[in-house]
Amino acid sequence: MRNVRLAEVDALPVAVLPIxxxxxxxxxxxxxxxxxxxxLYAATGTMLVETEHGAWTVPGERAVLVPPDTRHQVRMFDVETNSLYIDPAAVPWWPAACQVVEVASLLRELLLAASDIDPRGGLNSRDEVLLELILQETSRLSEVPLHVPIPEAAPLAGLCRRYLADPDLAVDNRVWAREAGMSERTFTRRFREEVGMSPAAWRSRARLLAAIPLLRHQSVTNVAARLGYATPAAFSYAFTRAFQSSPSSLRLRAS
Known part of the structure; x- marks a missing residue:
C-alpha cells in the first residue's frame, strides 16, 4: 500500500501491514x-525520531524499530519510507525501546516488493510468504548506536530537546544550570544520574548526531566547521568513534 493512513487499515485481520x-x-x-x-525504514533522506526517553537519528537505508504504544514524533528530511506495522503477538522479540538498525540489501528489496501488497483485498500465498520472510529478516537485524538518551526531569528534558533542535556551541554547563535554576555542581550531578553521561559529553554526541542530516547537502569539511571542529579529520575521528561509521559513508546514505 502507498500513502495510506494507518487508521484506515489498522483493524484488518493481518499480522503485518506494509505502507x-x-x-x-x-x-x-x-x-x-x-x-x-x-x-520504519528510510528509503531516502534522514529521519529524527523522538520519544519521552531518547532521540534517534536514522540515515537513508536504515530503519528504526518503534515499540507498540510508544508515544513518538518524527521529523522527515526529504524522506520516503517503507513502513511495516506489526501485531505485537507476531514479534515477541521486539525491543522495549527504539533501536536504529542496519538494513541489508535483501530486506530492502523485500520491503520494496511489500509496498505493492494491499491487504484490503486479501492476501494471496505469495503475499503471505513474502511477509513471513520479512518478519524472519527483521529478527536478525543489528543495532547501530545513533541515539542520545533524554532525561526524565522536565527542566533537563526541555534543555536537551531545545539543544537537539538547534545545537549551540556557546552553550556550556553554566548556561544550562542557570536555565534549570540549579547550581552548576547540582545540575551536573543530576544530569549524570539521569542519562549516565556528563552534560558536556551529551552535547558533544548530540552535535555529532546533528551532523547526519547536514551531511545530506554539505561536505564533510563544511559540516565539521559548522559544528566547531578544528579540522575535518578531528570531526571524522570523533564521528567514527561515536557511531562506528565514517561521516563520508553516512553522507552517501543520507543524501
Whole structure:
C-alpha cells in the first residue's frame, strides 16, 4: 500500500501491514502512538525520531524499530519510507525501546516488493510468504548506536530537546544550570544520574548526531566547521568513534 493512513487499515485481520509513504520536505509527524510495532525504514533522506526517553537519528537505508504504544514524533528530511506495522503477538522479540538498525540489501528489496501488497483485498500465498520472510529478516537485524538518551526531569528534558533542535556551541554547563535554576555542581550531578553521561559529553554526541542530516547537502569539511571542529579529520575521528561509521559513508546514505 502507498500513502495510506494507518487508521484506515489498522483493524484488518493481518499480522503485518506494509505502507510506503512519501513525505514533504522537512515534514514533522507530530506526537502520536499506535498499537502495532512499527518498522520504519528510510528509503531516502534522514529521519529524527523522538520519544519521552531518547532521540534517534536514522540515515537513508536504515530503519528504526518503534515499540507498540510508544508515544513518538518524527521529523522527515526529504524522506520516503517503507513502513511495516506489526501485531505485537507476531514479534515477541521486539525491543522495549527504539533501536536504529542496519538494513541489508535483501530486506530492502523485500520491503520494496511489500509496498505493492494491499491487504484490503486479501492476501494471496505469495503475499503471505513474502511477509513471513520479512518478519524472519527483521529478527536478525543489528543495532547501530545513533541515539542520545533524554532525561526524565522536565527542566533537563526541555534543555536537551531545545539543544537537539538547534545545537549551540556557546552553550556550556553554566548556561544550562542557570536555565534549570540549579547550581552548576547540582545540575551536573543530576544530569549524570539521569542519562549516565556528563552534560558536556551529551552535547558533544548530540552535535555529532546533528551532523547526519547536514551531511545530506554539505561536505564533510563544511559540516565539521559548522559544528566547531578544528579540522575535518578531528570531526571524522570523533564521528567514527561515536557511531562506528565514517561521516563520508553516512553522507552517501543520507543524501
Amino acid at each position: 510506503a509513504t512519501v513525505y514533504p520536505p522537512d515534514y514533522l509527524l507530530g506526537w502520536h502512538e499506535h498499537r502495532r510495532a512499527q518498522f
